[in-house]
Amino acid sequence: MPTKKKPQVTGAAPARRRELLRTAAEVFAEQGYNATTVRTIADQAGMLAGSLYYHFDSKESMLEEILHTFLDELWDGYDAVLEAGLGPRGTLQALVTESFKEIDRHRAAVAIYQKESRQLAAQERFAFLAESQSKFEKAWLTTLERGVADRVFRDDLDVRLTYRFVRDTVWVAASWYRPGGQHSPEEIARQYLSMVLDGIAVRE
Amino acid sequence: MPTKKKPQVTGAAPARRRELLRTAAEVFAEQGYNATTVRTIADQAGMLAGSLYYHFDSKESMLEEILHTFLDELWDGYDAVLEAGLGPRGTLQALVTESFKEIDRHRAAVAIYQKESRQLAAQERFAFLAESQSKFEKAWLTTLERGVADRVFRDDLDVRLTYRFVRDTVWVAASWYRPGGQHSPEEIARQYLSMVLDGIAVRE
Amino acid sequence: MPTKKKPQVTGAAPARRRELLRTAAEVFAEQGYNATTVRTIADQAGMLAGSLYYHFDSKESMLEEILHTFLDELWDGYDAVLEAGLGPRGTLQALVTESFKEIDRHRAAVAIYQKESRQLAAQERFAFLAESQSKFEKAWLTTLERGVADRVFRDDLDVRLTYRFVRDTVWVAASWYRPGGQHSPEEIARQYLSMVLDGIAVRE
Amino acid sequence: MPTKKKPQVTGAAPARRRELLRTAAEVFAEQGYNATTVRTIADQAGMLAGSLYYHFDSKESMLEEILHTFLDELWDGYDAVLEAGLGPRGTLQALVTESFKEIDRHRAAVAIYQKESRQLAAQERFAFLAESQSKFEKAWLTTLERGVADRVFRDDLDVRLTYRFVRDTVWVAASWYRPGGQHSPEEIARQYLSMVLDGIAVRE
DNA sequence: GATGAATGAGAATTCATTCAT
DNA sequence: GATGAATGAATTCTCATTCAT
Numbered sequence: 001m002p003t004k005k006k007p008q009v010t011g012a013a014p015a016r017r018r019e020l021l022r023t024a025a026e027v028f029a030e031q032g033y034n035a036t037t038v039r040t041i042a043d044q045a046g047m048l049a050g051s052l053y054y055h056f057d058s059k060e061s062m063l064e065e066i067l068h069t070f071l072d073e074l075w076d077g078y079d080a081v082l083e084a085g086l087g088p089r090g091t092l093q094a095l096v097t098e099s100f101k102e103i104d105r106h107r108a109a110v111a112i113y114q115k116e117s118r119q120l121a122a123q124e125r126f127a128f129l130a131e132s133q134s135k136f137e138k139a140w141l142t143t144l145e146r147g148v149a150d151r152v153f154r155d156d157l158d159v160r161l162t163y164r165f166v167r168d169t170v171w172v173a174a175s176w177y178r179p180g181g182q183h184s185p186e187e188i189a190r191q192y193l194s195m196v197l198d199g200i201a202v203r204e
Numbered sequence: 205m206p207t208k209k210k211p212q213v214t215g216a217a218p219a220r221r222r223e224l225l226r227t228a229a230e231v232f233a234e235q236g237y238n239a240t241t242v243r244t245i246a247d248q249a250g251m252l253a254g255s256l257y258y259h260f261d262s263k264e265s266m267l268e269e270i271l272h273t274f275l276d277e278l279w280d281g282y283d284a285v286l287e288a289g290l291g292p293r294g295t296l297q298a299l300v301t302e303s304f305k306e307i308d309r310h311r312a313a314v315a316i317y318q319k320e321s322r323q324l325a326a327q328e329r330f331a332f333l334a335e336s337q338s339k340f341e342k343a344w345l346t347t348l349e350r351g352v353a354d355r356v357f358r359d360d361l362d363v364r365l366t367y368r369f370v371r372d373t374v375w376v377a378a379s380w381y382r383p384g385g386q387h388s389p390e391e392i393a394r395q396y397l398s399m400v401l402d403g404i405a406v407r408e
Numbered sequence: 409m410p411t412k413k414k415p416q417v418t419g420a421a422p423a424r425r426r427e428l429l430r431t432a433a434e435v436f437a438e439q440g441y442n443a444t445t446v447r448t449i450a451d452q453a454g455m456l457a458g459s460l461y462y463h464f465d466s467k468e469s470m471l472e473e474i475l476h477t478f479l480d481e482l483w484d485g486y487d488a489v490l491e492a493g494l495g496p497r498g499t500l501q502a503l504v505t506e507s508f509k510e511i512d513r514h515r516a517a518v519a520i521y522q523k524e525s526r527q528l529a530a531q532e533r534f535a536f537l538a539e540s541q542s543k544f545e546k547a548w549l550t551t552l553e554r555g556v557a558d559r560v561f562r563d564d565l566d567v568r569l570t571y572r573f574v575r576d577t578v579w580v581a582a583s584w585y586r587p588g589g590q591h592s593p594e595e596i597a598r599q600y601l602s603m604v605l606d607g608i609a610v611r612e
Numbered sequence: 613m614p615t616k617k618k619p620q621v622t623g624a625a626p627a628r629r630r631e632l633l634r635t636a637a638e639v640f641a642e643q644g645y646n647a648t649t650v651r652t653i654a655d656q657a658g659m660l661a662g663s664l665y666y667h668f669d670s671k672e673s674m675l676e677e678i679l680h681t682f683l684d685e686l687w688d689g690y691d692a693v694l695e696a697g698l699g700p701r702g703t704l705q706a707l708v709t710e711s712f713k714e715i716d717r718h719r720a721a722v723a724i725y726q727k728e729s730r731q732l733a734a735q736e737r738f739a740f741l742a743e744s745q746s747k748f749e750k751a752w753l754t755t756l757e758r759g760v761a762d763r764v765f766r767d768d769l770d771v772r773l774t775y776r777f778v779r780d781t782v783w784v785a786a787s788w789y790r791p792g793g794q795h796s797p798e799e800i801a802r803q804y805l806s807m808v809l810d811g812i813a814v815r816e
Numbered sequence: 817g818a819t820g821a822a823t824g825a826g827a828a829t830t831c832a833t834t835c836a837t
Numbered sequence: 838g839a840t841g842a843a844t845g846a847a848t849t850c851t852c853a854t855t856c857a858t
Contacts (some may be wrong), residue, residue, distance in 0.1 A: 034238040172372040199403030440644040607811030
């Protein structure tokens with residue numbers, strides 16, 4: 001993350017910054033990035049629109065930092081899972097669980113990611129989104145394929161299609177999940193895994 | 205659909221209208237409604253921005269008509285399924301299949317719906333989105349609950365959560381589905397249903 | 409000059425464009441480019457600030473077009489002089505005379521050039537200013553050096569310094585010259601040449 | 613120079629002030645007054661923008677002080693010349709020489725003066741610029757006219773035009789002069805005077 | 817003397833929309 | 838049906854300036 005003239009990411013007193021980013025993320029998630037005006041963010045933060053520019057270069061750089069921070073943390077979790085050598089089924093379970101935990105902690109960022117990443121990824125500045133996306137895809141496909149090879153997962157399903165369904169369902173949950181609601185992330189993960197692994201039909 | 209001063213919906217030359225709406229839908233889907241300028245649509249249609257206003261009241265009315273048309277057709281299909289008395293499992297299968305078919309025919313509209321409906325639904329003008337949404341929810345919940353009661357679907361899953369997962373996965377497919385690609389809508393539906401009904405894990 | 413989406417330089421109906429550019433040039437010359445707001449230009453042109461953007465991409469592109477147009481015309485004149493084979497003294501006279509004529513026709517553009525070109529030349533977009541500058545320098549230096557070689561100009565003067573003095577004096581005239589004032593450009597050129605060639609001191 | 617609330621001009625630590633003004637002058641000269649932000653000056657001085665306001669009332673007051681200081685010193689020199697009773701030719705030579713010396717010492721201030729004085733002079737605060745200008749004009753015109761009367765200068769040249777040419781050429785040198793370059797101010801003055809007095813053409 | 821965080825008044829620019837032709 | 842030219846409101850961003858600490 002670049003530092004130019006403004007204090008950006010200086011490490012010193014990132015408290016206000018982080019607070020402002022939380023506010024911005026909330027608004028972006030709710031109204032969409034384009035539909036959000038900096039004035040709305042500033043209002044929400046109790047300051048004037050221009051004042052935001054003391055802390056950030058631009059509206060876009062806020063977005064970038066929100067997504068970057070989120071993906072950094074996400075991959076900390078994913079990498080730990082992937083290096084744990086859990087076997088295909090265990091890995092899948094851990095990835096899903098980890099994902100719902102991230103949704104719990106970064107609901108707004110996930111919602112933004114979900115809605116905007118396709119368009120953003122085309123911009124150089126947001127190339128990291130595309131990178132993350134393909135790393136993500138590789139991790140999932142590998143896991144699914146190993147599972148099929150190990151006869152843990154069915155081999156009559158199209159792995160790529162399955163990947164897409166799983167990927168989307170997990171993340172789209174950010175659009176309805178409310179932290180502190182009736183279901184904990186772990187509970188949601190359990191239910192989701194049960195559905196995806198064993199299906200919703202009763203076995204005879 | 206309202207008529208004000210302009211010939212709108214006059215029945216005369218609805219061909220051009222429909223063509224323009226298709227163009228608009230494509231652009232809305234690709235760039236997002238807010239990020240789309242009427243000029244982009246007009247460029248795509250080979251005319252000047254101002255000229256669109258001969259055909260439509262506003263950018264918003266284009267959006268409305270796109271979504272309305274789509275939902276009308278969607279419910280034609282759904283209603284037929286729901287009235288066919290297929291039983292819970294059959295209904296679920298038919299609803300999913302119908303959905304993928306709609307994605308095939310109205311990919312752009314579905315993508316727009318997916319991305320914008322939450323925000324739009326708050327506006328009076330787009331109240332029909334909320335209506336459709338709740339009708340949709342009722343249909344699905346009823347189907348799932350009847351399935352549980354009939355011991356066709358597992359009763360250890362939270363019906364509401366299951367509904368959300370199924371709902372989202374189906375529609376989110378619009379974001380990656382390309383008509384004329386390798387998978388037909390029927391094939392995608394079959395794969396999806398297989399996963400959701402029986403799970404991806406191998407049964408012992 | 410690039411054409412993207414806007415009618416720019418389309419050749420069709422350049423009347424309004426040219427008029428607007430004249431207005432803009434006048435204001436830029438009077439207040440300085442940075443100190444000029446697009447609103448001022450628009451006011452002067454009897455329209456709203458935003459309306460200017462129907463005709464031009466940006467304030468900067470107005471500036472660019474003003475300077476480019478001016479330099480194009482200027483070099484038409486200079487090239488004709490340089491190719492006429494007039495000999496050093498004749499060439500110098502013709503260049504000076506041509507310059508004052510250009511000041512007469514493009515007073516505003518010359519004033520802008522004079523004041524802003526140094527800063528602008530650093531920007532890629534205004535690289536043509538630097539090019540013109542060095543072409544200009546080459547033409548003058550060559551003329552002066554040939555004059556010295558031919559014993560038409562004194563050889564005890566530093567050619568480079570002389571060039572600078574001559575160059576600046578000519579152009580700086582744009583800051584006080586008023587078209588239609590008491591002195592015609594030809595008269596000014598004659599006086600200036602008399603001073604530079606023969607000096608202001610009385611010969612004994 | 614006014615004192616309001618801040619210690620300004622207190623005599624205490626005028627060193628820092630002078631240093632800051634030198635820095636500001638440098639930046640103003642390079643980027644233009646309007647295009648210069650107080651932050652750039654502060655950066656250059658190793659402090660934050662707000663801190664400048666401990667030393668100065670405003671950006672404008674920095675500019676005023678820079679120009680005032682320069683003109684005060686300039687007139688010290690000019691007045692000495694004008695009172696020395698050197699005769700028209702000697703006076704002209706001394707004025708030019710003095711001017712190039714001032715450019716050597718106050719390059720930045722001269723460059724600023726050259727670029728901004730016309731606009732500034734309109735403001736009440738900068739009325740001293742106009743005063744200086746007219747005093748300057750009077751001194752030159754008187755000298756030239758006396759020279760013509762004494763048959764030291766040619767009488768077939770328009771005195772006013774000659775004045776303008778001389779005035780501009782001298783000052784515009786600030787735009788290319790670099791202190792410590794190959795030519796000393798005295799050398800430049802000599803060359804310039806030789807050109808203006810005797811012309812660049814070879815005498816037969 | 818200096819910092820950090822803000823203010824507030826513009827600035828350029830965008831864009832949906834209008835309307836005479 | 839369409840064009841060309843404009844409107845006007847909103848938007849992002851800039852920057853001189855203030856002030857408590």
